[in-house]
Each structure stands twice: as structure tokens, then as C-alpha cells.
Amino acid sequence: KNTLYPLRNLLVKLKLTEPPKLRYFILKSNYSDYDKKAFEVSLKNIELVKNITYEKNIDFFLVMIPMKYQVYDSLWQDYKKRNIIPEKEYDFSKPSEVMGEFSKQHNIKFLDLLPRLKEKIQNKELNQSIYYDNDPHFNVYGNEVVAELVKNQLFD
Numbered sequence: 001k002n003t004l005y006p007l008r009n010l011l012v013k014l015k016l017t018e019p020p021k022l023r024y025f026i027l028k029s030n031y032s033d034y035d036k037k038a039f040e041v042s043l044k045n046i047e048l049v050k051n052i053t054y055e056k057n058i059d060f061f062l063v064m065i066p067m068k069y070q071v072y073d074s075l076w077q078d079y080k081k082r083n084i085i086p087e088k089e090y091d092f093s094k095p096s097e098v099m100g101e102f103s104k105q106h107n108i109k110f111l112d113l114l115p116r117l118k119e120k121i122q123n124k125e126l127n128q129s130i131y132y133d134n135d136p137h138f139n140v141y142g143n144e145v146v147a148e149l150v151k152n153q154l155f156d
Contacts, residue, residue: 005082012084020083024067029091043102050108059109063150064099066092066114068131071121111153113146120145 011017025035046062053060069076070092079085096112103110120126130142138146 009082009084019085026095027067027070027090027092029089029094039098046102046108047106050106061109061111061154062099062103064096064110064112064114065146066096066117068136070114071117071130111150113149116149117145 008017008020012019025031026039028035031039050060069079076092080087092114096114100110100112102108117126117130126145128141130138130145132139
């Protein structure tokens with residue numbers, strides 16, 4: 001697979017094929033009308049759950065879980081290089097901004113893990129990856145790190 005990237009990138013440069021796109025529309029700088037509608041549906045569902053929990057006197061807490069590309073800059077830089085991805089097409093902080101603003105408007109407790117995880121990486125507090133190598137989910141260590149961050153947010 002890795003040996004095909006140069007060939008594919010040459011075809012892109014020659015305008016014989018389209019460059020690949022990152023699958024996650026939520027990270028795009030500009031959303032299409034379809035993407036906006038999908039995001040709005042998700043936000044309405046979050047609001048619905050919040051209202052149900054409020055009616056039942058249950059606390060509701062929204063946690064924004066970042067993707068590997070958002071947390072590990074080296075993965076993103078490598079991905080962009082291999083796939084000819086223009087920087088301006090993506091805004092990794094946009095989902096957090098949208099969710100943070102939505103949470104404020106709807107009085108929802110909100111925890112954005114992205115800045116906290118990036119800070120831990122920058123401060124060299126993490127001694128291994130928090131994600132599985134070939135999977136977008138947290139590994140056991142990642143779950144422990146995130147559980148600690150959530151616990152601290154809830155009980156501090």
C-alpha cells in the first residue's frame with residue numbers, strides 16, 4: 001500500500017485523478033449543506049438527551065473525544081504528505097468550538113479532551129500511544145488516561 005502513494009500522488013499532480021479526502025467531514029474548515037444538516041441532527045439529538053436527563057433529575061455531561069489525527073500532529077503531517085491534503089481544507093479545532101458553543105447555549109457541562117491530551121503529550125506525561133495502532137479507538141492505556149481526565153473534571 002505505501003508503495004502506491006507516490007504513483008497516486010503523481011496522478012493527482014497530473015490531474016488524472018482527484019486527491020484523497022479525509023473521511024471525517026466534522027474536521028473540514030467548511031461544511032457542505034449536507035454536512036451542516038447532519039451536524040444539526042446530531043446537535044438536536046444531544047439536546048433531546050439533555051432534556052430527558054434534566055426531566056429525570058440526572059446530570060448530563062458531554063465529552064468531546066478527539067481523533068488520532070487531532071491529538072498526534074505527526075500522524076496528521078504524515079497523512080497530509082502522503083495524500084496531498086491542503087492544510088486549509090481542515091480545521092481540527094472547529095468541532096470543539098461548535099460543541100463548546102452549543103454546550104454553553106444549552107447549559108450542558110462540556111469537556112473537550114483535545115487540549116488536555118495535547119498538553120499531556122507536549123509535557124511528555126504520556127509514556128505510550130493512547131490509541132490502538134490500526135484502529136481509531138483508545139487502547140487500554142488511553143481509556144485509563146481519559147477516565148482520569150473525566151474523573152478530575154467531574155469531581156474537582
